[in-house]
Amino acid sequence: MNSEKVHQTVREGYGKIASGGGSCCGPAPTCCGATPVAAEALARHIGYDAAELAALPEGANLGLSCGNPNALAALQPGEVVLDLGSGGGFDVFIAGRKVGANGRAIGVDMTAEMLTRARQNLAVYREQTGLNNVEFRLGEIEHLPLADASVDVVISNCVINLSPDKPQVWREIARVLKPGGRVAVSDLALLRPLPAEILASVQALVGCVAGAVLVSETEQMAKAAGLADLVLQPRSAYIDGMVDWQDPLYQKILAALPPGTKASDHITSLEVTARKPAPVANRSTATLAVYDPAMCCSTGVCGPAVDPVLLRFASDLKWLQDHGVKVQRFNLSQSPAAFVENLQVRQALTDQGESALPLLLVNGQVLASGQYPRRDRLAAAVGLLAV
Numbered sequence: 069m070n071s072e073k074v075h076q077t078v079r080e081g082y083g084k085i086a087s088g089g090g091s092c093c094g095p096a097p098t099c100c101g102a103t104p105v106a107a108e109a110l111a112r113h114i115g116y117d118a119a120e121l122a123a124l125p126e127g128a129n130l131g132l133s134c135g136n137p138n139a140l141a142a143l144q145p146g147e148v149v150l151d152l153g154s155g156g157g158f159d160v161f162i163a164g165r166k167v168g169a170n171g172r173a174i175g176v177d178m179t180a181e182m183l184t185r186a187r188q189n190l191a192v193y194r195e196q197t198g199l200n201n202v203e204f205r206l207g208e209i210e211h212l213p214l215a216d217a218s219v220d221v222v223i224s225n226c227v228i229n230l231s232p233d234k235p236q237v238w239r240e241i242a243r244v245l246k247p248g249g250r251v252a253v254s255d256l257a258l259l260r261p262l263p264a265e266i267l268a269s270v271q272a273l274v275g276c277v278a279g280a281v282l283v284s285e286t287e288q289m290a291k292a293a294g295l296a297d298l299v300l301q302p303r304s305a306y307i308d309g310m311v312d313w314q315d316p317l318y319q320k321i322l323a324a325l326p327p328g329t330k331a332s333d334h335i336t337s338l339e340v341t342a343r344k345p346a347p348v349a350n351r352s353t354a355t356l357a358v359y360d361p362a363m364c365c366s367t368g369v370c371g372p373a374v375d376p377v378l379l380r381f382a383s384d385l386k387w388l389q390d391h392g393v394k395v396q397r398f399n400l401s402q403s404p405a406a407f408v409e410n411l412q413v414r415q416a417l418t419d420q421g422e423s424a425l426p427l428l429l430v431n432g433q434v435l436a437s438g439q440y441p442r443r444d445r446l447a448a449a450v451g452l453l454a455v
Contacts, residue, residue: 157193174214
């Protein structure tokens with residue numbers, strides 16, 4: 069299926085779940101069990117606290133989880149957290165309590181029925197908590213409706229596998245994260261490839277299985293997006309738990325697997341944590357020595373006319389100093405001894421005369437002779453990013 073067809077299939081499947089008319093696994097009202105009790109049992113099985121579940125607005129837990137990204141994220145008061153594919157608001161409502169009044173929890177989902185269900189519970193959440201820090205936005209996780217560098221944490225629970233363009237999702241995660249921000253994702257992934265008949269199943273796609281990719285592919289996509297400090301932890305026991313409950317979808321998968329293998333030999337719940345690297349401080353400890361020809365001053369603004377080259381160079385030297393570079397500057401008419409004392413400068417004057425000036429040395433190595441380099445070349449020579 070092409071990307072739009074995948075989106076349409078997922079919207080239809082999860083729209084039915086949100087409306088109570090079916091599930092990703094068949095006619096049951098939850099993904100991995102037949103009743104809301106089974107949805108709670110699933111959440112408890114994958115690590116959610118009983119008190120967290122009891123505090124949720126009614127109907128927020130649709131049994132669509134395969135891990136606990138809130139626990140992985142270690143949310144702190146005051147943080148802005150984004151949930152990709154927020155569904156009925158399950159993880160968003162939990163996150164809202166953790167980040168508190170000075171934080172914000174934002175859910176993004178592309179299924180209108182899911183957003184309606186989540187928004188219907190906002191009043192209950194506000195009444196229970198006294199907080200007004202949760203919102204839900206309509207959008208695709210490949211094109212998030214958020215500004216660059218606007219969130220501290222991105223979480224997601226069993227959703228990225230549904231995307232037809234997973235590399236783009238990881239790029240979007242990196243885009244919206246602030247420098248130093250972190251990722252905590254629970255998703256279904258593959259330990260080994262699935263049989264073709266499972267991959268062709270629309271029911272398996274909506275049930276998060278046919279869209280899953282290998283663990284190694286997930287790692288590659290996250291790294292390619294620029295994320296660092298990646299930790300990927302398979303939790304195959306979660307899958308065994310789902311199969312133990314005789315879930316219809318997983319029973320079909322079992323029947324299609326090679327003899328002697330079980331679902332968790334192929335499919336795993338995968339915990340992924342990562343960070344968006346903070347920019348390295350643009351500082352340098354280099355030394356730049358500038359040996360000017362004889363002139364009345366080096367600023368470019370003395371005398372009857374302005375020298376634009378000297379003016380630009382003086383500004384660039386100030387920029388270098390502001391970024392830690394030690395700048396030494398010698399004028400031939402005012403500091404002739406400095407020219408004699410430096411062997412490289414003395415040799416250049418012997419060989420070329422004053423045409424060798426200006427002469428620039430970075431940490432004792434010649435950078436330029438007879439010209440004043442521009443900022444980009446100066447910056448590169450001392451190990452800075454030019455701005």
